[in-house]
Amino acid sequence: MAAHALLIEVRLLDGRYHGLGDWPPSPFRLFAALIAGAYGGRWVAEPRHDKDAAFRWLEGLRQPEIAAPRAVRSRATTIYVPNNDLDSVGGDPARIAEIRGSTKQFVPWLFEPDVPLVYAWRFEDGAGHADRIAALAERLCALGRGIDMAFARAAVVEAGVAEARLIDHGGPLFVPGGAGEGERLACPTRGSFLSLVERHAAERARFTTYREGRTTRTSFRKAPNARAVQVAYARPSTFLLFELRGTDGKFRPQPVERALALTLAVRDRLVERLSTALPEQAAHVLRYAKGDRDAPDADKALRLRVLALPSIGHAHAGLALRRLAVEIPSGCPLRVEDVTWGLSGLDLSEIDGDTGEILRDGPMLVPASDRRMLGRYATVSARRWRTVTPVALPVAARNGRRGAERLQAETLAAGRLADALRHAGRDARGTVLAVRREPFHAGGVPADRFAGDRFAAGRLAHAEIVFPQPVSGPLVLGDGRFLGLGLFAPVDEVPGILAFGLAGDAVPPALAPRLAAAARRAVMARVRDALDLRPDAGLPLFFSGHAADGAPARTGTHDHLFVAVEPGCAPRLLVIAPHRAARREATGNERNHLATLERAFCGFERLVAGRDGAFGLVPLVEPAPGDRLIGPSSAWISATAYRPTRHPKRGDDPAAFLAADIAAECAARGLPAPERIDIADLQAGPRGGLAASVRLTFAVAVAGPILLGRDAHQGGGLFLAE
Incomplete structure (x- = not known):
């Protein structure tokens, strides 16, 4: 931990900032402004050695933390x-x-001119250089465009003093780091100082004249860009965590479907309590604790957010509400101490406003000492997230009962989820979105059970989001994000089945294997791109089904992907991991390969199948129990033709041979022996190969997916629960 900090305060004279593309002004912009002031004007002839060394030292430090005034964009x-x-x-x-x-x-950005920008560079060694920069900071005269006149003061202080100064500033705090989210600001790096010196020299020599015969011509040469690095800056929030307890000190868990009612009660009673105790701040309390749906984005970024936290992380947690968190954004005008006082001991019993009678005994908010549950939502990074409370979409989703109608409804809802991502300041590019009414978690509740006066059932939906890169929590989306709805939990498990809806007409069974073959080629091409391999480069067996020497894998363990297309009026492209088909846990290598596969599928929106046409792809949630692909069921029927693993001998009865081959395949895949095998539409090829439609009946219900036969990895032998 750095022991010291270089603290630079910058004030812009008229409370306006005209710089393009960044707020707060980036550290590199300040670095360049400091150099311009240090070497310009009457200091041009000043010796450079000490100044050069100081700026080279500064460019090598870790990026600074920044406290900025609360600012809004003006009109153009x-x-x-x-x-x-x-x-x-x-x-x-x-x-x-x-x-x-x-x-x-x-x-321009508008803000209070009396509130400074504060930059804190932490360091261990180089106090002499820090003192030199602090003295040179007084020469700064502008920050941004030339019209953004400014002045600066700097000091070298203990790290603790700098920390306190940033916290006491009162404006939004920007901290470098995170998982690629937040504002991206240019920062100085090794070579930045020299690049600015070279750029300044090149600017002075942009125009040169030369003779061409009797004519004097002027040439223009653009100066090289300065060297800087883009760094993601996060705005860390303060999280208060409370437990729901009764008067006996024990937990008073609430059903998860009461999340909205609970958070509304907490918010309204907090507003009442703070407005009574702090009447001079009543307007601020209403503005930032309760808010207004028509409030500008700047106000929404500073509003308190109440989160009812369902218990997760244990098989028997049951998603009950035992804790409640309140997020106070960086720069919120409400003091953390005041909000803590307003929530501590808050009684959530339902009371008749006229008689004062307790209609329903409720829990009390008690500050939590164990913050591990909050960490499961707020201090984690993940690519895959699923809702524990449903998202309130901007517009009510259409209901779809089955088949193509449901696929279309869920596709429209996924588009509205992308809008919700953008409204919450998250980047929706490259994400895989899936929406459904049913919950993802065991013990979860269907989305419509959360409906009430505020949000109709048609606007609520559970969702899954896969980001191209890990994002940090908490992830809360939708119109109910300030009131406990739209809370996502990270998913650590690897996907077992990646599913896509095929937009367009129905797919007949005869076409499905050809589309699966096209999809398999597309999968391998996208994986090569994800691994940055040449088009002719080999792939691991997991993706290709071929050994390192190019020969087909003959391990007998089916350790590579299954690619299939489910035919019908609502066709699906299914990419099934080998561990899922074998009903086992994924190995470490398989987990790594599946992570690569997820990256490769980002932006996979169209399947081109040659003469069979092109199909739009709609990401779907992973099929769950109850889906025909998963079952469980005691009766399974083939959706694509079954082909035996070998050719029959001359004189073999085709039906008997096929039944024996199917029984052997079931045994090899860890399935129980079928009680009955019904074969229909038996066809023999010109070279003796067989194909048939098959119905399997087991003594007990069996879980899918079930893919059997010689071409199971290429879309054949796909079974669905009857």
Whole structure:
């Protein structure tokens, strides 16, 4: 841990910042402004050695933490700038409109000018360099565009003093790091100082003149870009955690479907309590604790968020509500101490407003000493997330009962979920989205059970999101994100089945294997891209089904992917992991390969199958028990033709041979012996190969997926529960 910090405070004179593309002003922008002030004006002739060494030291430090004023974007202002060539119109100012040049649009950030920007660079060694930078900081005269006049003060302080200064600032705090989320700001890095020196020298020599015969010509050379690195800055929030306990001190768990009612009660009673105790801050309490649906985005970013936390992490937790968290965003005007006081000991019993009678005995909020449950939502990073409380979508979703109708409804709902991601400030690009009414977690509750006066059942849906890169929690989306709805939990398990809906017409059984073959080729091509391999490079056996020498794998253990297309009016492309087909846990190598496969499928939106056409792909949730692919069921029927693993001998009865082959396949795949095997549509190929439709009956219910036969990895022998 660094013991010292270089603390630089910058004040812009008129509370406006016109710099393009960043708020707060990036550390690299400040670095460049410090250099401009240190070497410009009357200090041009000053010895450079000590200054050069100090800035080279500064560029090597870890990126600074930043405290900024609360700012809002103003309206755009367009300025018309004439070209500086009046002589082209005979020097007549009245004709200046004829040489009007470019237009410039300004959208400045507005903030209180008395509130400074604070940058804190932490360091261990180099106190002399830090003192030198602190002295040079007083030469700063602008930050942003040339019209953004500013001045700075700097000091070298203990790390604890810098920490307190950042916290006491009161504005949003920006901390470098995280999982690639948040504001991306340019920061100095090794070589930044030299690149700025070279850029300045190149700017002075942009125009050169030369003779070409009797003509003097001017050439222009663009100056090289300065060297900087883009760093993600997060805005850390403060989380208060409370337990729901009764007067006897024991937990008073609440059903998960009461999440909305519980958070509404907490929010309204907190507002009442703080407004009574702090009447001079009543307006702020209403604005940032209760909020308004029409509030600007700047207000929403600072609003308190109440989260009812279902218990997860244990098989018997049951998703009951035992804890409640309140998120206080960085820069929120409400003090953490005041909010803590307002929530501590809050009684959530339902009371008749007229008589004062207790209608329903409720729990009490008690500050929690064990914060592990909060950590399962807030301090984790993951690519795959699933709801524990449903998302309130911006618009009610259409209901779809079955087949293509349900697929279309869930596709529209996934589009609205992408809108919810953007509204919450999350990047929806490259995500795989899936929406459904049923819960994902054991003990979960269907989405419509959370409905009430505030959100109709049609607007609520459970969701799964797979991001292209890990994102950090908490992940809370939708119109109910301030009231406990739309809370996601990370999923550590690897996917066993990746499913996509095929948009378009129904797929007949005869077409399904050809589409599966096209999909298999697409899968391998996308995996090669994900692994940055040449088009002709070999792939691991897990993806290709071939050994390192190119020969087909003959291990007999089916350790590579199954790719199939389920035919019908609502066809699905299914990519099934070998551990899922074998009903076992995934190995470490398989988990790594599946992570690669998920990355490869990001942006997989179209399947091109040659003469069979092209199909749009819609990401679907992983099939769960109750789905025809999974069962369980005692009767299974083939959706695509079954082909035996070997050819029959001359004189063998085809039906008997096929039944024996199916029984052997069931035994090899760990399935019980079928009580009955019914064969229909038996066909013999020109070379003696057999194919048939098959119905299997077991003595007990068997769970899928079931893929059997010679071409099971290429879409044949796919069985569905009857």
